[in-house]
Amino acid sequence: MRVAVIGLGNMGMGAALNLLKAGGMEVAGVDPRETARAEFAAAGGTPAASASALPEGTEGVLVLVVNAAQAEAALFGPEGAAPRLAPGAVVIVSSTMAPEDARRLAGIAEARGFLYVDAPVSGGAVGARAGAMTVMASGSPEAMAKAGPILAAVSKKVWTLGDAPGLGSTMKVVHQLLAGVHIATAAEAMALGIKSGLDPRTLFEIVIGAAGNSWMFENRMPHVLEADEAPRSAVDIFVKDLGLVGDLARSVAFPAPLAAQALQLFVSASAQGHGGKDDAFVIRAYQALTGIALPGEG
Structure with missing residues (x-):
């Protein structure tokens, strides 16, 4: 599975490194900071300075940026990931945002033929590095199934709160x-x-x-x-x-x-x-x- 993590900060770097360790996935990591990209590349990942440079046909993307505005830009902005995603790709957004923003982003993703999982996380940098985050997720059964291997690699527990984006x-x-x-x-x-x-x-x-x-x-x-x-x-x-x-x-x-x-x-x-x-x-x-x-x- 070809996957990507957008945002190699305190949480995103840990998630990206654990996806690499999980095996069976080609993992790209997006961050504008050269130091973060260098750390990820040294671990065997494929770094990119912007989401628009992700490998074509990426099947799953985990978004770990600060807020809804950054998540929307990273996915659907001029330098966003959407054109690089495979049809039916799963978009997992773990940024903390208002429920109405999660529903809005889900609507945009689904209109473009993508699956969407509203999946905020907790556990801090230590939990992320240990692959032990707690995931509070909501999304359709199909979206949750496709996101499953990604979430399993980065978390100790995935709570499924329902089918509707916004519940997470x-x-x-x-x-x-x-x-x-x-x-x-x-x-x-x-x-x-x-x-x-x-x-x-x-x-x-x-x-x-x-x-x-x-x-x-x-x-x-x-x-x-x-x-x-x-x-x-x-x-x-x-x-x-x-x-x-x-x-x-x-x-x-x-x-x-x-x-x-x-x-x-x-x-x-x-x-x-x-x-x-x-x-x-x-x-x-x-x-x-x-x-x-x-x-x-x-």
Whole structure:
């Protein structure tokens, strides 16, 4: 099977490398960054700087870009993949987006004779490299069957939520409510402990062995302890994703006050110039309010 991954970032690179390891597939990877293409080529993949340069007759494409606009451009824009895809190819879009955008992209794909799977993922860069992402998918039985070998190679679990595109994206938006609130709460707890005179590393060790721990606290707060702002997932990702939570909540007349407050904290950190930093550094919003020194700042 001739397949491609569009977007060799933190998640996409891991997915592309696991497709190579799975065997039985010719794998191309698309990314404008020369460094990403070089890493993928060194692993045995076929790199391309744009989707329009994919091998002709590509039968499956996994899209791991930031948002709906990028996904649409990568597939159907002037430099998009669509002309390079085989008739009946499966398009798997794993970008986090509003459910209505997933439905719209599915309509475009199906009108061109392609199968479409709405398949957001979770698991972070570590999960992607391990081939252990969680997939929240929806699509027709035919689309899911054709996407099966691709999704199996990159995930530990594929949840099939129904036939209709948009259900996968709805689930991912609900998931991001939890993820964003948990990161903001982890930062709040760390900032409060620092402000109150606790040693931050000791605070961390106690929490991860106690009932107050969360996956996000244990995963993200080491970045703060190590003063490592390199983005695995950036502050601005959660400005986007928690904005999607608010949009979904309004569309069904649902109050989501915790998500709204967490969004404001990410917006605050972004407004201070930290939008491109690791999302753990939403803690900068608390630092601005309290004057605390973070680890590594003396």
